[in-house]
Amino acid sequence: EATVTVRLTLNGIPVTVGVSPNAILLDVLREQLGLTGPKKGCDHGQCGACTVHVDGRAMNACLRLAVMCEGQAIITIEGLAGAGHLHPVQQAFLDHDAFQCGYCSPGQIMSAVALLEDRRIAGDVATVREAMSGNLCRCGAYQNILAAIQDARL
Numbered sequence: 439e440a441t442v443t444v445r446l447t448l449n450g451i452p453v454t455v456g457v458s459p460n461a462i463l464l465d466v467l468r469e470q471l472g473l474t475g476p477k478k479g480c481d482h483g484q485c486g487a488c489t490v491h492v493d494g495r496a497m498n499a500c501l502r503l504a505v506m507c508e509g510q511a512i513i514t515i516e517g518l519a520g521a522g523h524l525h526p527v528q529q530a531f532l533d534h535d536a537f538q539c540g541y542c543s544p545g546q547i548m549s550a551v552a553l554l555e556d557r558r559i560a561g562d563v564a565t566v567r568e569a570m571s572g573n574l575c576r577c578g579a580y581q582n583i584l585a586a587i588q589d590a591r592l
C-alpha cells in the first residue's frame with residue numbers, strides 16, 4: 439500500500455511520518471509515533487478518550503485521518519507539562535482527585551485545557567458541563583473533574 443508523507447508539529451517538534459492514506463491520527467500517534475497518552479476508548483467519536491489539540495482546538499483523534507494533519511500543530515497530553523512542573527490543569531486534576539481508573543484523564547484534560555484557553559467561554563458550571571460533554575468517564579468522577587476545571591488557573 440502506498441505511503442503518504444505527512445509533516446506536522448508534534449508537541450512543538452517538527453515530525454515527518456509516512457502513513458497509509460487511510461491511517462487514523464490516533465493510530466499513528468499511538469503505534470507509529472509512540473505517544474500512548476491519547477487513549478482508544480470507543481474508536482468512533484463518542485467517548486473523548488482520544489482527545490488531542492489540532493491547531494489549538496480539541497478534536498477526537500479517532501475521527502481524523504492522519505493525512506489531514508499536514509502542516510498542523512498537534513498537542514497530546516505528553517506535550518502539556520513544562521520542564522519540572524505539571525500543566526495547571528494536570529495539577530488541578532491531581533489536587534481534586536479528578537479520576538479513578540485514569541483511562542479517560544488524558545482526553546478530559548486536553549478538552550479542559552482547550553476550554554480554559556478559549557477566553558470567550560465563561561467558567562460557569564453549565565458551560566463547563568456542556569463543553570466537557572464529549573468526554574465520558576465510566577467511573578463517574580464527574581463531580582471532581584468539574585471541580586478541578588473550575589479551580590484550574592492558566
Ligand code: FES
Pocket residue numbers: 477478479480481482483484485486487488489498499500501
Ligand atoms: Fe475517540 Fe472514543 S476513542 S472518541
